[in-house]
Amino acid sequence: MLESRVPSPEAGKVIAVANVDELKEISRDLRVDIIQMLVEAGSGHPGGSLSAIDALTCLYFGGILNYRANEPHWPDRDRFVLSKGHCSPAMYTVLARAGFFPHDWLKTFRKFESRLQGHVDRIRVPGVEASSGSLGQGLSIAVGMAIASKLDKASWRVYCMLGDGESQAGQVWEATMSAPKFALDNLCAIVDNNQVQQTGKVTDIMDLSPLAEKFRAFNWHAIEVDGHDLAAVDEALAEATATADGRPTAVVARTVKGKGVKAVEDRNGFHGKPIADAAAALAELGADRIPELDARPLPPPADGKPHRFATGGGTLPTWPVGEEVPTRRAYGQALAALGSVRGDVVALDGEVSDSTFAKVFADAHPERFFEMFIAEQQMVAAAVGMQARGWVPFASTFAAFLTRAYDFIRMASISRADIRLVGSHAGVSIGQDGPSQMGLEDLAALRAVHGSTVLYPCDANSTAKLVEIMADLRGVSYLRTTRGATPVLYEAGEAFEPGGSKLVRGGGAGDQVTLIGAGITLHEAVKAADALAAEGIRARVVDLYSVKPVDVTAIVDAAAATGHIVTAEDHHPEGGLGDAVLDALAEAGETPRVTKLAVRIMPGSGTPAELLADAGIDAAAIAAAARRHLGAS
């Protein structure tokens, strides 16, 4: 097979090899590189790199993978995702050999300020398509990329290398179940089945066999192959390319951990440890030379021009002040409208689209709505995969169920992915369904993600504006929506932005206390202010719709003006809106008296009003706290 598939002429620095002997020579050189890197670094994972290197050699130098090393962002390149991210030495040495970066970068592996970290990093290393290091996520992201290729109406393919150990992770099977649904015959998973994981033999720890049978039961085409037989691997990868019946292909490569170095071959206890006698290992490989390749400067990435959907135009929906609209509905309507003016917006949902109102988008733009099923991890990973191709994904489910994907969200921030998450049914105000359906930890979890934006609008018009803005935000952004209908407070023309807030009541020098809420509690704060006004107490009300970043100026001004702040949030007391306010005050050195109202109980079922009262975050509780501050109770 090798001879028959010459890399396409436009494929940049693909090293075309016409015979297996040349590939063997390359894989030998790469093994030498790997050992040198680990010696230089003094730490790292030799075994898994040595087991995987032959398959990688086939992929990159056997004419399988289409790429341009001097144009790493070439739009039509095939994508390769290294899911077993701790085998970064194998990846780095392949990329250096292929010319993605100078070979002497390898010496900086795992050092401070090096681009070559312990686990592969998308931003710092040309040729890396997804940051990895949390095992079992790569295939899920590859599914997203393969969907993006189909969306692009492109012919580029996606390859993902998994370890066998990480295939114990459930979301590998979430991904495996998803891929045939989307007919991703452009996806190929390569399992480096080296049978040894960190603490022992895979068969002892958890036998994965029959592994190929598992893929087949999940409707994949599966091929078993000797992973060190370069011709056989090449043939299997070619068979994957030829499989065009909607089925993805799994190549289960039987390999030997540490292959090529007798001292570590197939032995436990060498996970994460460099080889003790590197000189002997190098001699064993016949390495009388350190492979050297020309270092050359990399050109700046060329951005591709992916397919975009035709747009019909239109404007964002607006609602008259006073109309009662759930913000979740406003989200769906705004997103559908946004899809009509932007050809790059796509939507995903975790099988609750009639609850999150992603259904409105799905109805308007069925060709770019993705039902990701009850598989929130796969949903977030698919969004990460799609955005890598320039798509603008919005992924929605209940706020509570985004916790299922928290590791994926964390890793998305490490990949510097631009994804938009939407959590509906937040807080006790959902009512009867009970605590399992209430997002009461989502603000804390999402705020703690590096570089995130957390938005929690209280009415339909602000929701629509923020949805429009989210499309252009970088990093992980999160919109929290409310189940029940709330009155529209803002005129259609009002401006909103991350880091902003709105003054809803008061604002003058005579304000005695500041009430801060967002989403459902903003309306409770307004009612509280009205009640207090009837008693002659002047309350300022701030809509802190941007929970991260927060409007420090507005908070500090309010603190300075009133000296008393009451915050209220439909969320547990840790890490949410109240903490954001306290943090802003601390940063500014401002020291008003603050009362934080939050859900301190384990709620049950009930009506929204009953539950807001029971949690002590309704208008009555807010007003009572304000009175306590002012000694007016």
Add this chain to the structure above:
Amino acid sequence: MLESRVPSPEAGKVIAVANVDELKEISRDLRVDIIQMLVEAGSGHPGGSLSAIDALTCLYFGGILNYRANEPHWPDRDRFVLSKGHCSPAMYTVLARAGFFPHDWLKTFRKFESRLQGHVDRIRVPGVEASSGSLGQGLSIAVGMAIASKLDKASWRVYCMLGDGESQAGQVWEATMSAPKFALDNLCAIVDNNQVQQTGKVTDIMDLSPLAEKFRAFNWHAIEVDGHDLAAVDEALAEATATADGRPTAVVARTVKGKGVKAVEDRNGFHGKPIADAAAALAELGADRIPELDARPLPPPADGKPHRFATGGGTLPTWPVGEEVPTRRAYGQALAALGSVRGDVVALDGEVSDSTFAKVFADAHPERFFEMFIAEQQMVAAAVGMQARGWVPFASTFAAFLTRAYDFIRMASISRADIRLVGSHAGVSIGQDGPSQMGLEDLAALRAVHGSTVLYPCDANSTAKLVEIMADLRGVSYLRTTRGATPVLYEAGEAFEPGGSKLVRGGGAGDQVTLIGAGITLHEAVKAADALAAEGIRARVVDLYSVKPVDVTAIVDAAAATGHIVTAEDHHPEGGLGDAVLDALAEAGETPRVTKLAVRIMPGSGTPAELLADAGIDAAAIAAAARRHLGAS
């Protein structure tokens, strides 16, 4: 089969039925109950309850499940976990019929202060073994229970009913892969394969077929059956009981959503909606009566006496002041020692036991160590399942990878489960491995869990003491450990407790600034205090080893004494130690000036010292912040 298996004589209020007709009558009555409940509540899920009720009828009234309704905590009962928690009406009506609680409770379904919430709740409802509502978790918890039965050397079995839709969730397959490894032939999964989920037909959304084939590829015994043929279901369940070759059994029950009520049978769009014409539905079922059963008061739960391991005795390890010991190693050694004095302690690990040092426990007590593989969700769920039987599980992995199980941790708190989580390799101080391996969100995530305890000791002696204390803590408790060695600060006899703190430097009236740290940053704070002392600045240093609950008194005293607080944490700035301090001050109405040092960057690889400095949380950064406060820079 039905006739041959009469409930055991000691099985309390099992309604023995000798023929299928009687079972049919019961399931008819239960359908009437379900419809009545939904009408009364005005909301809820009819379809899935009606498809599941026949299998539940077989389980509870066909002599399959061993239980005592008047003794719901009877130790030798079989366990049933309803994973599809939104089908609570079916569950409640079965439990009422079986006599677990008075029939008239059904009228309170989904109402404020009712025990019968929208999704089943373990604490409030006798007969419910696990709270559910986040789909796809039940089988994972059932795996833990089945392990507990084996630990108990008991013969009771575990049954779990899943929906087909939720089988799209990856962790269902994580559980499926785990069960045969532990030879759980005492486990039976029943899939209510009704082919309709919230937004449409399962085959349209994501075809699960070949479902039985999938279970077989995961080494289960699988049986396909008509889920409304009571005799066939009963036979399948009996076959499951008879399967004793180490394989768990999956009964894939082909059912019809809404079965029994033509208006909703097998139709989309009725998920979560009560039946419009209830009178017609009831007439269709031939319900000329509302089933009534005697209501009777329930006796208090009887606690069982499970098997406990023999213990060899011994004492907790201690270390001399000044010795350099990683707290993760102290965790492993302390846990092993605890196992020697307590026969109820068990340990689980996510395949990094040589890194978390759970390996020390595994070596000492191999018969109660559980390698849960790279499957953190299953690990946490298994801990939930084990604690339900009185075991005291400690589950460890890298702090970063606990994020993978965040939804399970959240649900554990809703189940009021007592589980102990241990996250190692927290923060940038891990060094070279890069950000994917650093837990920088764990404190925020764990603090936001209702009723949680969050501990972050800085030395070996305090770690050992806290491990001992955790064994008796209620709810979700979390211990954060450090990768690198840190000097022992405390004498072996010192006391530590949740909500406590330690004064490490200063304490007198002349203190000018307070430095608060925990874990790795406590040592940086000490170094900073020493540097400041050399400049004549007297700093108080507080070890806030209990991040939740925090020692409000110590924080308030420090604020009052010094007026200046600098916090430092190896964690992103949101929701961690700094926010805990700000919250304590706000609660107390204390208003010192506070500077929060935290990891505000996306870290890379490097040495621990380089990364602590780069993040601005090392001794130099802490001292500089203190000087800024005092105008001494």
